[in-house]
Amino acid sequence: MLIDGKMTAGEGTAMTVLDPATGETIRTLAEASAAQVEAAVAAADRAFAGWAALTPGDRAGYLLKLADRIEAEGEAFAALESRNCGKPLACARDDEIPAIVDCFRYFAGAARVLHGSAAGEYLAGHTSMIRRDPLGVVGSIAPWNYPLMMLAWKICPALAAGNTVVLKPSEQTPLTALKFAEIAAEVLPAGVFNLVLGYGDSVGAGVVAHPKVRMVSLTGDIATGRKVLETAARTIKRTHLELGGKxxxxxxxxxxxxxxxxxxxxxxxxxxxxxxxxxxxxxxxxxxxxxxxxxxxxxxxxxxxxxxxxxxxxxxxxxxxxxxxxxxxxxxxxxxxxxxxxxxxxxxxxxxxxxxxxxxxxxxxxxxxxxxxxxxxxxxxxxxxxxxxxxxxxxxxxxxxxxxxxxxxxxxxxxxxxxxxxxxxxxxNTHFMLVNEMPHGGMKSSGYGKDMSMHALEDYTVARHVMIRH
Known part of the structure; x- marks a missing residue:
C-alpha cells in the first residue's frame, strides 16, 4: 500500500488475487489494519493544507507528470490490468490506457479554469466574491470492472481541486492501483495520495466512517451505496455515488x-x-x-x-x-x-x-x-x-x-x-461513447454526482462567499 509517501505491506487479513481466465492465484496481499487506515487518513489530513495552497498550475504540473508516466508505462499497466481483470489485452491497451492518460491531462487543464460564478457589489459598501475551494480528505472506493480507469475518474478531479485522497480499490483487482501508487510515491508530495487495500466491510467501512474524511466517492452497487450513506450520515459527509445501471x-x-x-x-x-x-x-x-x-x-x-x-x-x-x-x-x-x-x-x-x-x-x-x-x-x-x-x-x-x-x-x-x-x-444512434469533457453520472437509484468534465471538478469543491466591507 501507499501511506504518507511510503510503500508498505498490509498488516491485516490475507487476500487472494486471481486471474479470472484461469482461476489461478496471481499473488496474495494483506489488507490494511485499522491502524494503517488511521495512518493513511492522518497523512492525507496533514498534506491537505500544503496541497490546497498550491496554485492550480502547480497541481496541474503534478497531474501531467502522472499522465506522462502512465503513458510511458502503458504496456505494463495494460498487461497487469488485463491479467487481473481477465479483459482482452488489446482492449486494456488500446481503449482504456489512452482514455486514462487523457483523464489526467484533462483535469490538469480544468484545474486552471475553475472559477467563481459572480463578483460585485450586491450590498452598498460591500464587494462579494464566490470562491470554489477544496473539501479536505476524500475517501474513494473503486470497483473491479475498470480498476485503473475508475482510479483516474476519482482522483483526478479530487486532486485537481486541491483535495487529498485515500483510495481503496476492489480487493479483487488491486494490482494496477498498486503500480500507480509506486509512481505516485515518486511524483506527488507525501500524503497527497494514499492507497489502502482491503475488504469493504473492514477497510472500506473504516475509510467511510473516519471523521476526518470529508467526502466519500463510491462506484459500486445500490446495496453498498446505501451502507455508505448510512455511515456517512453520522458525520454529515458529502457523498458522490455511481451505483450501477440497466x-x-x-x-x-x-x-x-x-x-x-x-x-x-x-x-x-x-x-x-x-x-x-x-x-x-x-x-x-x-x-x-x-x-x-x-x-x-x-x-x-x-x-x-x-x-x-x-x-x-x-x-x-x-x-x-x-x-x-x-x-x-x-x-x-x-x-x-x-x-x-x-x-x-x-x-x-x-x-x-x-x-x-x-x-x-x-x-x-x-x-x-x-x-x-x-x-x-x-x-x-x-x-x-x-x-x-x-x-x-x-x-x-x-x-x-x-x-x-x-x-x-x-x-x-x-x-x-x-x-x-x-x-x-x-x-x-450510438451507445457507450464517453469523453472527458462531458459528465458521466446517474439519476434515481443509480446515484448522483458526476465523473469527468467540469461538473466533476465542481463536485469536489465547495462554493464559498467572501464579502469585503469597503
Missing amino acids: APVIVFDDADLEAVVEGIRAFGFYNAGQDCTAACRIYAGPKIYDKLVAELTSAVASIKYGTQQEEGVEIGPLISERQRGRVASFVERARAQGHIEVTTGGRVVDGPGFFYEPTVIAGALQTDEIVQREVFGPVVSVTRFAEPEQAIAWANDSEYGLASSVWSGNIGLAMNAASRLQYGCTWI
Whole structure:
C-alpha cells in the first residue's frame, strides 16, 4: 500500500488475487489494519493544507507528470490490468490506457479554469466574491470492472481541486492501483495520495466512517451505496455515488438495423457486459423486432471469447466464479419463463476460468426480472413495444437512471424521446461513447454526482462567499 509517501505491506487479513481466465492465484496481499487506515487518513489530513495552497498550475504540473508516466508505462499497466481483470489485452491497451492518460491531462487543464460564478457589489459598501475551494480528505472506493480507469475518474478531479485522497480499490483487482501508487510515491508530495487495500466491510467501512474524511466517492452497487450513506450520515459527509445501471436501448422501426446490431454487439458485450452503461435492455418496435432478434442473435453468436492474449479475442471471462454463478442464475430463471427464448448462448463454458457464453434473450416482458434487474454479464434482453409512448414509459420504469440510447432515422422522434428519458446520459444512434469533457453520472437509484468534465471538478469543491466591507 501507499501511506504518507511510503510503500508498505498490509498488516491485516490475507487476500487472494486471481486471474479470472484461469482461476489461478496471481499473488496474495494483506489488507490494511485499522491502524494503517488511521495512518493513511492522518497523512492525507496533514498534506491537505500544503496541497490546497498550491496554485492550480502547480497541481496541474503534478497531474501531467502522472499522465506522462502512465503513458510511458502503458504496456505494463495494460498487461497487469488485463491479467487481473481477465479483459482482452488489446482492449486494456488500446481503449482504456489512452482514455486514462487523457483523464489526467484533462483535469490538469480544468484545474486552471475553475472559477467563481459572480463578483460585485450586491450590498452598498460591500464587494462579494464566490470562491470554489477544496473539501479536505476524500475517501474513494473503486470497483473491479475498470480498476485503473475508475482510479483516474476519482482522483483526478479530487486532486485537481486541491483535495487529498485515500483510495481503496476492489480487493479483487488491486494490482494496477498498486503500480500507480509506486509512481505516485515518486511524483506527488507525501500524503497527497494514499492507497489502502482491503475488504469493504473492514477497510472500506473504516475509510467511510473516519471523521476526518470529508467526502466519500463510491462506484459500486445500490446495496453498498446505501451502507455508505448510512455511515456517512453520522458525520454529515458529502457523498458522490455511481451505483450501477440497466441501460434501455430504444430501437424505433425506422432505425438503421445494421448499425443497431453492430452497436449492441459491441456495446452490450464489451468487458463481458460488466459495465453499468452496457446496452443490455433492448426495446424494439413491432416492425423491426423479428429481424433485429434474428440478426442480433447471429452477430452475438460470432463474438469470440477467450483468454487475454488469444488472437482476435473480443471478450474475456467474468471476474469471479461467484459473478458467473450470479449471471447464470439470472439466465436460468429467465429460461424457465414460458414466453422467453434464449436465442444464443446461455451456458457456462466448461474448463478453467470464469467464462460465460454471450447471450441473447428474446420475448422478455417488462415485468420480467431479466428486464428489471442489473445482470452485469454478457446478457442482453429484447422486448417488443407497440407504440413510442410505451417504449419511453418502459424505459423509465426502472430504479436505475444511468445511461440509455435511442436509435431512429427520425431525429425529431429521437430527440423527443431523449428529452423524456430519466437517465444521466442518452446517446442517439450510438451507445457507450464517453469523453472527458462531458459528465458521466446517474439519476434515481443509480446515484448522483458526476465523473469527468467540469461538473466533476465542481463536485469536489465547495462554493464559498467572501464579502469585503469597503
